[in-house]
Amino acid sequence: MTRPLTKLKPSLPSAWYYDPAHYQRELEAIWYRDWVCVGRIDSIKNTGDFFTATIGNQNIIVTRGSGGEIHAWHNTCRHRGSILCTKASGHFRNGRIICPYHTWTYSLDGNLVATPGRLETDDFHPTEFSLFGIHTDTWQGFIFVNLGDEPATELDEFLGDEKQYLANWPLADMRSVHQETLPVSCNWKIFWENYSECYHCPRVHPELGRIMPVYRKAVFDDADLPGWEPKFEGDRGHGRVGPGIRTWTLDGKSSLPLLEGPTDDELDAGVSFTSITGSMYVSGHPDYARSVRIVPRGPEQIELVVDWLLPNSFGDVNADIIEHITGLARLVIMQDGEACELNQQGLHSGRFEQGVLVPQEYALWDFHQWLRARLGEPAEI
Numbered sequence: 228m229t230r231p232l233t234k235l236k237p238s239l240p241s242a243w244y245y246d247p248a249h250y251q252r253e254l255e256a257i258w259y260r261d262w263v264c265v266g267r268i269d270s271i272k273n274t275g276d277f278f279t280a281t282i283g284n285q286n287i288i289v290t291r292g293s294g295g296e297i298h299a300w301h302n303t304c305r306h307r308g309s310i311l312c313t314k315a316s317g318h319f320r321n322g323r324i325i326c327p328y329h330t331w332t333y334s335l336d337g338n339l340v341a342t343p344g345r346l347e348t349d350d351f352h353p354t355e356f357s358l359f360g361i362h363t364d365t366w367q368g369f370i371f372v373n374l375g376d377e378p379a380t381e382l383d384e385f386l387g388d389e390k391q392y393l394a395n396w397p398l399a400d401m402r403s404v405h406q407e408t409l410p411v412s413c414n415w416k417i418f419w420e421n422y423s424e425c426y427h428c429p430r431v432h433p434e435l436g437r438i439m440p441v442y443r444k445a446v447f448d449d450a451d452l453p454g455w456e457p458k459f460e461g462d463r464g465h466g467r468v469g470p471g472i473r474t475w476t477l478d479g480k481s482s483l484p485l486l487e488g489p490t491d492d493e494l495d496a497g498v499s500f501t502s503i504t505g506s507m508y509v510s511g512h513p514d515y516a517r518s519v520r521i522v523p524r525g526p527e528q529i530e531l532v533v534d535w536l537l538p539n540s541f542g543d544v545n546a547d548i549i550e551h552i553t554g555l556a557r558l559v560i561m562q563d564g565e566a567c568e569l570n571q572q573g574l575h576s577g578r579f580e581q582g583v584l585v586p587q588e589y590a591l592w593d594f595h596q597w598l599r600a601r602l603g604e605p606a607e608i
């Protein structure tokens with residue numbers, strides 16, 4: 228990563244942000260091959276609990292089997308292809324997944340166990356009609372699926388160095404205490420690009436700028452500013468909360484116990500991020516954590532699914548606590564969503580073919596190079 232860029236760089240061709248054929252190409256090259264987070268383990272605590280998830284136009288059932296293991300299945304019946312499950316979440320009674328069309332019935336392990344009313348033939352073998360399975364794995368309480376026949380890498384390798392930034396947060400022992408879903412009319416890359424720069428922060432996020440003073444300078448980190456020197460061994464100039472600010476809330480105060488795990492320096496910094504290119508980021512704060520998943524819903528539509536996490540050991544969570552920990556991020560995400568929708572609309576100009584990246588947009592440049600490689604396109608020099 229070159230940070231900041233020393234020359235202007237071109238952005239991606241504008242049609243890549245709205246052309247349906249290009250969107251399909253990205254689904255197949257990236258979203259249907261990578262590990263993608265679909266939810267939390269704590270949302271399916273018991274055998275038979277399930278939720279459904281969407282990646283592109285693929286619908287998935289995630290459930291917990293009789294031995295406590297996590298399964299993911301294509302949400303498609305092996306008879307004539309009906310969707311099996313229409314609810315966002317729930318519990319499969321008696322451990323049975325029953326097709327709403329002709330009632331073919333599957334176990335939680337995906338085996339076809341009953342076909343009520345079917346006239347018999349001697350060539351029917353239930354084992355040939357198990358549900359289509361999907362690879363699953365978990366990281367720190369987050370459930371990931373991989374739609375590929377064989378994942379190119381294990382999840383751990385896929386997450387790579389990014390894991391280290393939240394390694395000290397007790398994410399596996401936390402639960403989602405609040406979830407919000409926000410539809411945003413933009414291409415998934417537009418939101419990821421917005422997440423990847425703070426050039427927009429002074430104009431778009433005045434409230435966040437009071438918590439994170441460095442953001443008022445249109446960069447994430449002091450290290451991006453001209454003349455910056457490390458103050459100690461290993462100093463990355465990492466963005467930190469301002470004096471007197473404890474955490475990411477609207478008033479900068481915390482009403483919760485500090486989390487156990489992060490170092491004093493991590494607690495004092497107020498924020499640390501793990502980023503999974505294109506699909507998710509997780510922010511760790513001194514007293515809570517938050518995940519944001521980006522769900523592509525079409526060439527020009529996404530859904531953002533935001534979860535706020537508190538330790539399992541934390542007792543009842545009342546409305547005041549929820550309001551306090553959600554207020555700032557909800558505001559910031561809505562501000563980002565509005566900016567992204569404006570960005571998306573402007574791309575349709577017949578005169579606009581390609582944008583330009585300025586120095587502090589170096590992470591967009593890396594993202595674009597990553598994307599080009601994944602699509603088999605030549606790198607931009």
Ligand code: FES
Nearest residue numbers: 304306307326329
């Ligand atoms: S399509 Fe599912 S039972 Fe017929």
Ligand SMILES: [Fe+2]
Nearest residue numbers: 421431432563
């Ligand atoms: Fe933003």
